[in-house]
Amino acid sequence: AQSVTQLGSHVSVSEGALVLLRCNYSSSVPPYLFWYVQYPNQGLQLLLKYTSAATLVKGINGFEAEFKKSETSFHLTKPSAHMSDAAEYFCAVEAVGTGFQKLVFGTGTRLLVSP
Amino acid sequence: DVKVTQSSRYLVKRTGEKVFLECVQDMDHENMFWYRQDPGLGLRLIYFSYDVKMKEKGDIPEGYSVSREKKERFSLILESASTNQTSMYLCASWTSAREDTQYFGPGTRLTVL
Numbered sequence: 001a002q003s004v005t006q007l008g009s010h011v012s013v014s015e016g017a018l019v020l021l022r023c024n025y026s027s028s029v030p031p032y033l034f035w036y037v038q039y040p041n042q043g044l045q046l047l048l049k050y051t052s053a054a055t056l057v058k059g060i061n062g063f064e065a066e067f068k069k070s071e072t073s074f075h076l077t078k079p080s081a082h083m084s085d086a087a088e089y090f091c092a093v094e095a096v097g098t099g100f101q102k103l104v105f106g107t108g109t110r111l112l113v114s115p
Numbered sequence: 116d117v118k119v120t121q122s123s124r125y126l127v128k129r130t131g132e133k134v135f136l137e138c139v140q141d142m143d144h145e146n147m148f149w150y151r152q153d154p155g156l157g158l159r160l161i162y163f164s165y166d167v168k169m170k171e172k173g174d175i176p177e178g179y180s181v182s183r184e185k186k187e188r189f190s191l192i193l194e195s196a197s198t199n200q201t202s203m204y205l206c207a208s209w210t211s212a213r214e215d216t217q218y219f220g221p222g223t224r225l226t227v228l
Contacts, residue, residue, distance in 0.1 A: 090157065107157035
């Protein structure tokens, strides 16, 4: 069964610093991978999606993620953090082989941005 | 724009009450989901539906049931609410991982007293 591990329940950065949020997945086949962002009191919205077309995926708000099959990783990065990036971020992997179209989510990482 | 709406943003109920959470999507998606979100636990799948009147248990179905009588509407039912069901409930819908992303509603924060 697929699973997703997000290292670090909280990550703190200063405004302007590099953002790195870690995601490792387990899957027997190259899956579809997703990063979602959740702002306070809102639902989740898609940041980016890996579809095997390219290993480096660019998303909204300057975020990008690199798919590394050898490391089973899909880490999310942004070169320069902005105060508005403070939110919770979820990595998710397609649940392959279940016969159903569903996702498995990580436990989330809350990004804190200080001035 | 795809829209997933949930009937309430905030709900306060008493222990033992029957609670209905409604979700409506406007994109003709086959698949609809109910998740529960708790701090440190991420999103946990309660139930999902892949067609009208079809449902499957997720990872934490105990204490919950669902209903999907129309394609656009998916209801979560707490037959007898308990305090440990105090949580944020998120509804989502999509077609598939290949074609789409899951679209989420704004969530319902349920408090059971």
